[in-house]
Amino acid sequence: MPSCLSKSMKIPAPDPTVTSAAVTHVPGTSRPSRTLVAGVALGAAALGLAACGPAGAGVAHVTSPAVSAPSPSASAVAGGRYTTIVAMSGLQVSPPATSATSEHLGLTWAQAATVFAATSAVQGSHAQAILGYGLVTLSGSTLPGGTPPLDRRGAWVGITWGGATSCPAATVPPRGSSSSRASYRQIFTAVVIYGQGGDGAIVYTSRGTPPCGGQMTGPTVTPAREVLSVPWQQTTSLHNGSVRVAYQAPSCATLFSTAGGGNMGTGKFTLTVEVTVPFDRASCRTTTDTTSIRLFPSPAPPGAPAVPSHPTLGHGPTGPVSVLEAGRIAGGP
Secondary structure (H helix, E strand, O other), X not given: OXXXXXXXOOOOXXXXXXXXXXXXXXXXXXXXXXXXXXXXXXXXOOOOOOOOOOOOOOOOEOOOOOXXXXXXXXXXXXXXXXXXXXXXXXXXXXOOOOOOOOOEOOEOHHHHHHHHHOEHHHOEEOXXXXXXXXXXXEOOOEOOOOOOOXXXXXEEEEEEXXXXXXXXXXXXXXXXXXXXXXXXXXXXXXXXEOOHHHOOEEEEEOOXXXXXXXXXXXXEEEEOEEXXXXXXXXXXXXXXXXXXXXXXXXXXXXXXXXXXXXXXOOOEEEEEEXXXXXXXXXXXXXXXXEEEEEOOOOOOOOOOOOOOOOOEEEEOOXXXXXXXXXXXXXXXX
């Protein structure tokens, strides 16, 4: 059983003129919360927006039995496709028919990798990540409304598993013990991208043992959501180290995080606003909402330069945001 690790780090003395990205995590989302400004940890909360999505066309039930097959591994994908059958609980991915084309559903492997890495369900550190095109069969689970039957359906499938997690020591059986070997079952998270151009995807989490032990959970099937950085405009002057911005996003978006970082000496800062949206969001109109972004602590930490009264605010990149942390995604051409 992989051990749950808890690490401590020695933090060097900060440069008081430089502020790292102040990231505000929105309650109810899974992204880690971290706000570090001039070496001082800051906690901040932001209000999420009500999530909404396109109305489903009903619930699909898949009854095709899954064939016993090996669990996912890095050797199961090559050249942008699955080369062997893999299975996790009720989800099975089979190799597709040999084809000369490297593009499927309007996506190349690299484009599908961008979509996979920006899926909110795979955020965080993972020991393994693979991606390939294959034929998907799902049994024993109810699909979200509007999802087509998955019975040998062609799809891009990205899978993650493993990774270090900080756990209370008392919750984890001793490494290598008979109880840990007998009861542990790896959880796999699969992103199944079945829609043309990526406009349609689900997240399948297999049945298994939670990272810190306990009773088995799953399997679960949920609609996939993509993390996007969206445009914003400043709406208020600097006040107590924060500014308020208006941002444009689909009406089915949920606020994911905000970030502001820069240099107090020069007064230059870069701001980003990130949201999660359904992959199938064509029916969601564009709306404008507001949120606050913290640039630096108020009052400023000892030794910091004078707080700029009129900071220069720059815009971070917009578009899909990679939230997957892995050494590499195996399976590329």
